Amino acid sequence: MNAIRKTLAYVSFISAALVAVSCGGGGSGNAPTGTLHVSMTDSPACGFDHVYVTVSQVRVNASSAAGDNDSGWSDITLATPRKIDLLSLTNGVMTALGATTLPAGQYQQIRLVLAQNQGNTPANSVVLTGTTTEQPLSTPSATQTGLKIIRPFTVPANTTVDLVLDFNACKSVVAQGNGGYTLKPVVTATPTAISGTIDGYVAPAQAGATVYAEQNGNVVSGTLADSTGHFVLTPLVASAANGNYDVVIAQANIASGIIATVPVAVGGTTHVSTLSAPITLPASTMSSVSGTVTPTASAAVRALQGTTTGIYEIASVNANLSTGAYALSLPTASPMVGVYSNALPIALTTATTSAGQYTIEADAASGATQALAVSVSGGPQTNVNFSF
Known part of the structure; x- marks a missing residue:
């Protein structure tokens, strides 16, 4: 693991360029706007060599109560869903998910949308310590509406705000009696400007x-x-x-x-x-x-x-x-x-x-x-x- 903290605005631990971005609900006309840049990191996991999640979209809204189909959502949609090993993101390593332009103001809700498991290669999975086989990780709601995070943050006009999603894999993976695993997400969001x-x-x-x-x-x-x-x-x-x-x-x-x-x-x-x-x-x-x-x-x-x-x-x-x-x-x-x-x-x-x-x-x-x-x-x- 890399012990040197990366510069958030442009870093990815994967040797690839920043993901493509599409914006929904951004600023229009002459209204002041700022930029939200989102990265992801992880806390350590217990008993796993790998914990994979495949991210397809990040959504933000000014209302903490906004529903899936309500107005006001701004989206960072990845051109290709990204399968990320959360256990590669410990010790200060972060991966960039993308950026979007937003009307200047305060925002309350973030959603991390994951791709669905399909076929023989699961989008979301775990590998137990000492094994090599990926076991599917069930994500009951995350694939449909996204992992809901309530975290107020402000986007000032003409400013880029770096927001880090800290995904605690250890507390997020739950064993089932049938030998399977379910995702019970524990995710926090922290603006780097106050950290x-x-x-x-x-x-x-x-x-x-x-x-x-x-x-x-x-x-x-x-x-x-x-x-x-x-x-x-x-x-x-x-x-x-x-x-x-x-x-x-x-x-x-x-x-x-x-x-x-x-x-x-x-x-x-x-x-x-x-x-x-x-x-x-x-x-x-x-x-x-x-x-x-x-x-x-x-x-x-x-x-x-x-x-x-x-x-x-x-x-x-x-x-x-x-x-x-x-x-x-x-x-x-x-x-x-x-x-x-x-x-x-x-x-x-x-x-x-x-x-x-x-x-x-x-x-x-x-x-x-x-x-x-x-x-x-x-x-x-x-x-x-x-x-x-």
Whole structure:
């Protein structure tokens, strides 16, 4: 993975020119207009070597309530639908989807329209880690009306606005009881004009670690450390009102690492470690928590860990869409915790009271939440069940 952030306005990780653009609902006459340029990136996925989606169109509307056939839509239609491996877009790599001219003003809704699966080569699919076969990824509504994202942004007159769609593949793919997979999209949209970057290094021996930017125990963005240990978290909204971020590092057989209250400045990069002084985390045995969520409607299960600096998500998984079963693999060792300082390296100390202690939280599609405290210090915990 390329650890160098690309220039958003004209970059594609695929060696091709920018896609062709067609506009609907753009400016007319002498009304002031601006340009919206859309790119896409991804957070890491769990248990997959590839997660493919085929993008055919991006739509925007000034109304958050606009329906499929309502007026006011402006479209970026790709000349040829693009099959994109989301897992190639981690660590600051982005792919350009196109641009369109819009009347100057505020917009509320974005839709990412995917092509339908047809024939023997699926447009949307997953490849499980260690295999080579593409398995179709069911997209019930995305192929018809698009993945709906409500995100206000402003297009000033005579200005190009870069908007990045961050597609969290890990939280978006749900297993079914029949061995298939369904897309439950988790996508955010961030204008680069109000965003910044966090970067750093883990030890090269811990390359491949998952790194999250979190706020209040919720993952905002994520990436994977590359072969040198470098990680890049971008774009992250930067403002006093939005607050700081917590950087959480997770990897199998390694204790979790946490750097709390990391600030982000618009257009800037905040460094939390360097190549010469990377974050090095101790080894840990792993244990597991498993159970079921009923009824078997779509639900996510998270493992949260508390320290004196806050509460952090260490791992998450979607419960099986058909059976409700889930399983999480978690470190038994205490996390290593530090508070951000611009004087590097940041000292990390052992959070001794947190060893093997987790809160397992189930979040139902209805919005209901349940939580149970568990300890994995003594071994795997089974039958940690939730009923809504």
